Amino acid sequence: MPKSLARWLAATMLVLAAPLAAAQALLPVRVQVQGDTARIEVGAPGMELADVTLEFDEPQGLSPAALGVSAQLVSLSDPGLLARLPGSLTQLQGAFPLLLTIEPPPGTLSFARVVRVEVHTHALPYTYGSSFRLFKASLGGSFRDITTQVAQGSVRARGTTGGFSQFLVLADLRRSGDVVAEKLDRLQARIALLPAAEAAPLEVERAAAELAVAERRHDDALAHLDALAARVRARAGVAIPQVWTAGGGSQNHAGELLAGVDTAKFSIAYLRNFGH
Template sequence: MKLTAMKFRSIACAIIGFVLLATQTHAQVVSPASITIDDNRIKAKLALSLLTEVDLTLEFENSIGLNTDSIEITAELIDPTDISIVSRLPSTLTNAIAGFPVLVSISPKADAGFGFEGPAMVELYTKAVHYDPAVPLRLFTSHDNGTFEDITTLTSSGSFRARGSTGRFSDFIILLDTRSPAAIINNKVNDLRNTLTANQYSVDAALYTALDASVSNIAHAVSGLDYAAAMVIVDHAISLAENANGAQLPNVWRSSGDIVNVQGELLTQLKTLRYSLRIL
């Protein structure tokens, strides 16, 4: 879907009435009203008010030590204009929304022995806002109070559902992202490059060379506006990362926080990049 300049102007005008509703109340932090763990899946329901509820789903390919005592889940109502939130946004064109000013935090306990392999799927579902394909609501995450990053792989109706993945845990939030599609894609390519470079020496040399070439080819295709070619290369890079074993590409996250789940991080960024390319 291509967003025209007129559509962006319309969205920008809608922000005045839809986004950045300043509130002066203190943050309300709640724990799940209910939580179930079934094999490698967690489902939690969090109610912040009569009108603001969120259902959280986490799914793991493989986990160890997953139980209600090993992971802490909370949600809080935030002020979208709070500097502690605004300072973590990636752009002035991304904003917390007044209809769902909710920050969900997932914090596995450091000494609980919990761990998982590869990317973990994260999904937020709420009836507080309604899905509109013309309004770019996206799922973002932030680690250690850092900048929020778009991890969206799906948005859909009923009333609003957003899905992504992560190689670690921290804060999750739905943001309105009115950046241009090109800016979003370029930012995701840069993040992918930075993640791969930062973990170069923990990746098998041959695999690193192949992934590095893929990222360079993706960047080249994107710079030439050949998004179809970029999509093909992204799919190839996803296949390389998914088929790598733990010796080639570190793929474990554990609550002690002493190792990097490189596979989970790279697949998270590759799959959200694929999403952005697909909805152009």
């Protein structure tokens, strides 16, 4: 981490230690939009803590104001935040305790299918097989892993989502097999929200992927998830709703299914490459 950034982060964390400061310590953010892509810089100019990239499918009304972006440093011991994490094996990092909120105001922004999210920071060191993951939650809700890739430079945590609101980068020390099972269960629950005629062929592929994982046929599992995603894309906007709209009133089942497949594939590949 650059020395100037380290000094700034240390000073900011001292502020957070003051009473009630954690709820008030909003960081400066700068948002730029070009075409279907939004870029967010978090922190003072020249001492940015993170830069975030959002790549949208078919956005409407995309602008800096329409994104509703805010960012803050959070306390590693905040009981309310810790209760939203999936257990003690998912851990906030003292070097990067950043909570990013993207909550577009109602009636402004919409998009089809997914948004690709990248959170890039020099505050965390990259290692091969890194345990850092990108987590997402609705406002006040439970965080879940949406990671699709962790790349170097220093850390670039990437994921896809069918909606918003809050993001954290955490160290995830859970067993990879448990993470895969959780993601496949979540995918099953999302499939079950569709009409039976649409759900049945998707569940066949999901169940086949689950069996392949249990039998350690990881490449077969990935192939079944690819087939599931291909059917979702073919049916999106025809029989599977695919639009997310700020303020609600729409159901982006296609986006959530595609995002669920993306992150399940990441964890299955991680399990194949690194074991439990």
